[in-house]
Amino acid sequence: MDQTFLVNVFGSCDRCFKQRALRPVFKKSEQLNYCSLCVEIMAADGLHENETLASLKSEAESLKGKLEEERAKLHDVELHQVAERVEALGQFVMKTRRTLKGHGNKVLCMDWCKDKRRLVSSSQDGKVIVWDSFTTNKEHAVTMPCTWVMACAYAPSGCAIACGGLDNKCSVYPLTFDKNENMAAKKKSVAMHTNYLSACSFTNSDMQILTASGDGTCALWDVESGQLLQSFHGHGADVLCLDLAPSETGNTFVSGGCDKKAMVWDMRSGQCVQAFETHESDINSVRYYPSGDAFASGSDDATCRLYDLRADREVAIYSKESIIFGASSVDFSLSGRLLFAGYNDYTINVWDVLKGSRVSILFGHENRVSTLRVSPDGTAFCSGSWDHTLRVWA
Amino acid sequence: MIILSYVFQLNHLLKSGRATPRTDRQKMPVINIEDLTEKDKLKMEVDQLKKEVTLERMLVSKCCEEFRDYVEERSGEDPLVKGIPEDKNPFKELKGGCVIS
Numbered sequence: 001m002d003q004t005f006l007v008n009v010f011g012s013c014d015r016c017f018k019q020r021a022l023r024p025v026f027k028k029s030e031q032l033n034y035c036s037l038c039v040e041i042m043a044a045d046g047l048h049e050n051e052t053l054a055s056l057k058s059e060a061e062s063l064k065g066k067l068e069e070e071r072a073k074l075h076d077v078e079l080h081q082v083a084e085r086v087e088a089l090g091q092f093v094m095k096t097r098r099t100l101k102g103h104g105n106k107v108l109c110m111d112w113c114k115d116k117r118r119l120v121s122s123s124q125d126g127k128v129i130v131w132d133s134f135t136t137n138k139e140h141a142v143t144m145p146c147t148w149v150m151a152c153a154y155a156p157s158g159c160a161i162a163c164g165g166l167d168n169k170c171s172v173y174p175l176t177f178d179k180n181e182n183m184a185a186k187k188k189s190v191a192m193h194t195n196y197l198s199a200c201s202f203t204n205s206d207m208q209i210l211t212a213s214g215d216g217t218c219a220l221w222d223v224e225s226g227q228l229l230q231s232f233h234g235h236g237a238d239v240l241c242l243d244l245a246p247s248e249t250g251n252t253f254v255s256g257g258c259d260k261k262a263m264v265w266d267m268r269s270g271q272c273v274q275a276f277e278t279h280e281s282d283i284n285s286v287r288y289y290p291s292g293d294a295f296a297s298g299s300d301d302a303t304c305r306l307y308d309l310r311a312d313r314e315v316a317i318y319s320k321e322s323i324i325f326g327a328s329s330v331d332f333s334l335s336g337r338l339l340f341a342g343y344n345d346y347t348i349n350v351w352d353v354l355k356g357s358r359v360s361i362l363f364g365h366e367n368r369v370s371t372l373r374v375s376p377d378g379t380a381f382c383s384g385s386w387d388h389t390l391r392v393w394a
Numbered sequence: 395m396i397i398l399s400y401v402f403q404l405n406h407l408l409k410s411g412r413a414t415p416r417t418d419r420q421k422m423p424v425i426n427i428e429d430l431t432e433k434d435k436l437k438m439e440v441d442q443l444k445k446e447v448t449l450e451r452m453l454v455s456k457c458c459e460e461f462r463d464y465v466e467e468r469s470g471e472d473p474l475v476k477g478i479p480e481d482k483n484p485f486k487e488l489k490g491g492c493v494i495s
Contacts, residue, residue: 056436063443082458097485310452335468
């Protein structure tokens, strides 16, 4: 403030409303008039605000340091050392058994039906298709009102599918074999987020859906009423993926986001139980280990990592210097011995989970692999890609 | 206790006008991350970290051994690990007719 040209304006202060000598203060091109006492108080507040921010930051840093210490205390051995005496895996001969063609644009997501044969896939062109993977026939097709359908899921009963994307919603479509019925007419809008839907999954029944969104939150919804049952806040950026714990181990799920964090949540309380921040870039995919005691994550930093929930730390990294493209999706084989990961360099790498080494590299897709799931009985896995196709490998 | 503190937090955010209360059943109680100030985000982080530091943890070696045992028990039955004979594979090559792919 320029003191030499102080004009003595007398009037009502904009903060305390008392009749005082006023000083003009410019806030975002708006002129406000405050008395000198209020100016002093506000300046002191601002200082206090900065102090609190700084003290919070240093508290967070020291807590993180303490957390690292606690975790390191229990880190006595590496997973691959424990697995040294495990028999090495033989040569793998996995090849494409089926190629599902029909999408007009990039395939973004897919999910298997519990009958181990049907699967649903969604694509950038707004189409969601249900396939019979044995015969490669398309059983149902629905066109969503939005493009970039980034998430789709098959209901446990096999009678419905859920999907969503740029429309910020998750919609459930009951599957009907009646040729006269229009699938789109029976659509039910379940979830409403304030940003794109990045992932969705039914819980153990057709009645509840868990969603993850670009607005940084995850949410649990009741399908019938569309009511929000629980919301999960904690990610500092877009949430890109989620996976539910295998049913025997209880009501938790893990989510990964653009804030490089993977967080494990308690579904009943909405609280974050554990968080892991060792990745160096966005986490694109998370998948629980079949036992439910660990989970794997795939990230744009070109690594996949295994986190043990009981040891509360990362126990293995699956990476190679030659792999520089991000991993977009990961899944375990039935026993958990193999980790399949689809990458942005068009390949699928198969990792030995225990030994940490790569067992096989699969070529076939002509563009990024965007989604990958192992079938419910573990006999095959399906990968979807930006080359508009899905491939079933066995 | 944990639930209480979460509700407290939500109340604080609702009162300060940064979260809109649920009027329509379908909408989220929006605590939009963009609306949160640096201070709020930091506070949430600090609270979360405090909870995590007190967790009970297991030795890594014990966890890894359990892993290994789990896998060894099951990898014999894992179709993708041991392979499936061609005739039993549900995804064997389609026979009959012309396969143009």
